[in-house]
Amino acid sequence: MPSASLVFQSVVLGVLLGGLYALLAAGLTLYFGVMRVVMIAHSAFLILAAYLAWYAHREIGVDPLLTLFVTVPLFFAAGVVMQRLLLTRLRPATLTMMSVLLTFSVALVIEGLLGYAFSGTQRRIRLGYSSASIEFFGARIAVVKLIAFGMAALALLGLYVLMKRSRFGQALRATIQHPDAARLLGIDTDRIAGYGFGLGLATAAVGGTALSLDTTIYPSLHWHWIGPLMAIIVVGGLGSVPGAAIAAMTLGMLQSLLQLELSTTWAQTVFYVALFATLAVRPQGFFGGRLAQRF
Amino acid sequence: MRSGSDTRWLRLGVLLVAVALALSFPSMAPSPYEITVGIAILNYAVLSTSWNFVGGFTGYISLGHGAFAGLGAYGTGLLVTKAELPPFAALFAAAAVVAALAVPVGYAALRVRGASFVIVSIALVLILLLVFQSWASLTGGSRGLVVPRPFPGMLRSEHHRTFYFLFLALLAVALLVWWVIDRSRFGMGLKAIREDEDKAQSLGTPTFTYKLVVFVVSATFTALAGGLYALWFGDLDPVFQFSILSGAYMVLMALLGGVRNLYGPLLGALVVGYALEYAKVEFGDTPLHLVVAGLLLGVVVTFMPDGVIPAATALLGRFRRTGETSIREVTAAELRERREENDTTEVSSERSST
Numbered sequence: 001m002p003s004a005s006l007v008f009q010s011v012v013l014g015v016l017l018g019g020l021y022a023l024l025a026a027g028l029t030l031y032f033g034v035m036r037v038v039m040i041a042h043s044a045f046l047i048l049a050a051y052l053a054w055y056a057h058r059e060i061g062v063d064p065l066l067t068l069f070v071t072v073p074l075f076f077a078a079g080v081v082m083q084r085l086l087l088t089r090l091r092p093a094t095l096t097m098m099s100v101l102l103t104f105s106v107a108l109v110i111e112g113l114l115g116y117a118f119s120g121t122q123r124r125i126r127l128g129y130s131s132a133s134i135e136f137f138g139a140r141i142a143v144v145k146l147i148a149f150g151m152a153a154l155a156l157l158g159l160y161v162l163m164k165r166s167r168f169g170q171a172l173r174a175t176i177q178h179p180d181a182a183r184l185l186g187i188d189t190d191r192i193a194g195y196g197f198g199l200g201l202a203t204a205a206v207g208g209t210a211l212s213l214d215t216t217i218y219p220s221l222h223w224h225w226i227g228p229l230m231a232i233i234v235v236g237g238l239g240s241v242p243g244a245a246i247a248a249m250t251l252g253m254l255q256s257l258l259q260l261e262l263s264t265t266w267a268q269t270v271f272y273v274a275l276f277a278t279l280a281v282r283p284q285g286f287f288g289g290r291l292a293q294r295f
Numbered sequence: 296m297r298s299g300s301d302t303r304w305l306r307l308g309v310l311l312v313a314v315a316l317a318l319s320f321p322s323m324a325p326s327p328y329e330i331t332v333g334i335a336i337l338n339y340a341v342l343s344t345s346w347n348f349v350g351g352f353t354g355y356i357s358l359g360h361g362a363f364a365g366l367g368a369y370g371t372g373l374l375v376t377k378a379e380l381p382p383f384a385a386l387f388a389a390a391a392v393v394a395a396l397a398v399p400v401g402y403a404a405l406r407v408r409g410a411s412f413v414i415v416s417i418a419l420v421l422i423l424l425l426v427f428q429s430w431a432s433l434t435g436g437s438r439g440l441v442v443p444r445p446f447p448g449m450l451r452s453e454h455h456r457t458f459y460f461l462f463l464a465l466l467a468v469a470l471l472v473w474w475v476i477d478r479s480r481f482g483m484g485l486k487a488i489r490e491d492e493d494k495a496q497s498l499g500t501p502t503f504t505y506k507l508v509v510f511v512v513s514a515t516f517t518a519l520a521g522g523l524y525a526l527w528f529g530d531l532d533p534v535f536q537f538s539i540l541s542g543a544y545m546v547l548m549a550l551l552g553g554v555r556n557l558y559g560p561l562l563g564a565l566v567v568g569y570a571l572e573y574a575k576v577e578f579g580d581t582p583l584h585l586v587v588a589g590l591l592l593g594v595v596v597t598f599m600p601d602g603v604i605p606a607a608t609a610l611l612g613r614f615r616r617t618g619e620t621s622i623r624e625v626t627a628a629e630l631r632e633r634r635e636e637n638d639t640t641e642v643s644s645e646r647s648s649t
Contacts, residue, residue: 038410040417089597093628096409097356101546101596104358108543108589115582219582223539227421230414238410265429272422279403279415 009139010256016141016149018252020210023152024225025232025244026159027203033176033239034196037087037099042204043225044107045075049208050217051114057125064125064212065147071205079201080194082106087197088190107222114219124216148210155206156245159199172196176239224268228255231271235278236287243287247274321459327452330459336568337462338524342541343548343560344469345516348509350546351473351554352482354489355409355506358542359416360517362423365536366393367518368525369427369434372442375526377433382445386522390515397514398507405506408492417539424537440531458527465523466561469516474557476509485509490627540588544571547592553602562604567591 024046031039049071053064086106090098132143163169174182175192182189211217232251236243251271258267278285324330346360370389374380380388404415427434434440446454476482484505487495496502525531535541544567545560552563574584599606 032410036410038413086593086597091600091628091632093626093631094354094600097354097413098596098600100358100410100413101356101550102593104543105589105592105596108540108585108592112582112585112587112589115585120582223421227418231418234411234414263429265425269422269425272418275415275418276403279406279411283406283411 005138006260007257008137009141010260011253012136012139012141013145014253014256015249016145017256018249019149019152019156020207021228021232021248021252022245023156023203024207024229025236025248026156026241027200027207028229028233029236029239029241029244030196030200030203032233034172034193035083035087035099036096037103037197038096038230039103039200040100040226041103041106041110042200043222043229044110045078045201045204046208046211046225047217047219047222048110048114049075049205050212050215051118051123051208053209053212054123054125054217055118057127063127064209065151068151068206068209071209072202075201075205076198079198082201083194083197084190107226111219111222118219120219122216122218125212127213142214144213148213151206151210155203159203162199168192168195172199228268228271231275234285235274237285240285240287243285246287247285317463321456327455330452330455332569332572334455334459334462334527335572336564337459337466338520339544339548339568339571340561340564341462341466341469341520341523342517343545343552343564344466344473345513345520346545347549347554347560348473348476348513348516350549351559352476352485352489352509353506355405355412356546357416358413358539358546359419360513360545361536361538361541362416362419363393363397363514363517364521364524364541365420365423365427365533366396367521368531368536369440370518371522371525372440372531373433375442376440382443382526386519386526389522390518393518394511394515397511401507401510401514405503405510416542420537420539420542424533427533427537434533437533442525442529442531444529445526454527458523461523462520462527465516465519470557470561472512472516476512477557481505481508540585543588543592547588547595550595550600550602551591553604553606556602556604559602559604563602 024042028039028042031037031042049067052071053067056062056067056070057064086102087095087099090102127144129143133140134143134146163173171182171187171192172195174185174187175189175196179189182192215221228251232247233244235251236245236247251274254270254274255267258270320333321330324333342360342364346357349355349357349360367386367389370392371382371385374385374388375382378385400415400419404412404419407415428436430436431438444454446457449457476485484495484500484502487498487500488502488506492502521536548563548567549560550563551567552559552561554560570587571584574587578584595602
């Protein structure tokens, strides 16, 4: 049995990891909300952002955090373009299925191009504060993990404020809840859906930068992220942001705790076990409403 | 009436020529290498035809069918090496085990529609990859698993030739079963699910049972193909057996050929399989094959989601100018598009009249 301080350390690490999961799952939930699209390429964009941060750091020596000012607008634009040019071309009747394949193919292209440009070698950013850590009630927490969590928390908070307080957020939520009614009220739902998609992709930019701070990256890494993220949104209930956040925190913590007793790979299976258990017991997820049952 | 019997004779003729070509290929091939390419393509054809039991009939797109192929391959390999079963007994035993496993997997995956189903199918590959890599004491982990050859005394070229015919036989069985289901009441129910699951259910189709049965059939054929591959190739690595890419190739082949057609996946496998083998020789193992596969899948999904065969027949139909009969198959997607087109034309005509 591991000591109490070790367990506490795992809980703290689990919360920090869960924050990042929650941000990324929120992005996936946005795509699903505005367009009923399951975005497989989300984690590929995540790794792309991490690579951009790493590349900028290597070539011009800037702090990875500064790349956010470029990657966030860039990814937002890429999301809008992807929604306008690719996803709206699909037939409405088979949109959900075909969008999975389309975004899957985008993920393959990104992985292939990353592998071609930067080779399959594992990369890591070395920073002045990489090895720094602070004591927190007896648990040692790496500073970079705290920064990553802070970024994720800030981005989530920003997303929340945007969704709840701004006119754009209202329009976006109206589009998610009832596109026809939103159109009747004069909302340009197509444009709003594009922006919603861009916002989702912007979360991948923030997440990727956070990831690059303390993780070794390689092109096929995105498969290790998409599985857990998909499991999180299903467990939380497709389309539910709070559900995704709660599922992300719970599963992130469980994974972190299981790593005490099991190897890293076995600990990751907790996501899939949770996914299968959820579907067998409560297919619409634990916080999903009417929307989730149909998909 | 006359044109109907004409096309029937034409089809029979094409089928006979294709079968004759397939049977005589090994004796015409200049070297054993061509036969191995033929086997690889046949393997793809069996896999994508097996995939098409679920994808084509029910419209549920599984990206994780590679998992069943991998399970079939590892099941066969482990039963031969650890339980010392005879090779072909092991093959069928492994397929039976996979069929039994597909029941709970299908039970979880098919309770939900579309999106969650794909998520589960991807998760299945990823979880099995983790398990087979980590459980090194049983599976050999990343070092791989060597499966002994089923015919020890046989020369290498003879070995390839035998397996060519074994794969061909498996393909024939898979196609036959697909054809039988296509013409049965069961197949009618499955296609109803594909077009509109709610309506099918309200008309009394036992949708869940139908989906589950066809899912298990599909998994079994996929496992047989995987197991046969294990016996032929003799060396298994979790990274390749439980690769998300192999599942994606199945989808790509089936979609490219056309999921509603019996020979669609076979045609797709011929094109994509040959292209893959060619790329392997020409470009080696660069990450660019991912880009090519991704672009191809994207183009097929965006521009011809019904596949080449329907696109070609539509083109032919335009030349022949055969009028539409009153009883015909129209997909839910087409109906919806037509309805929307009608709506917009009505609106615009109303506008112009006022």
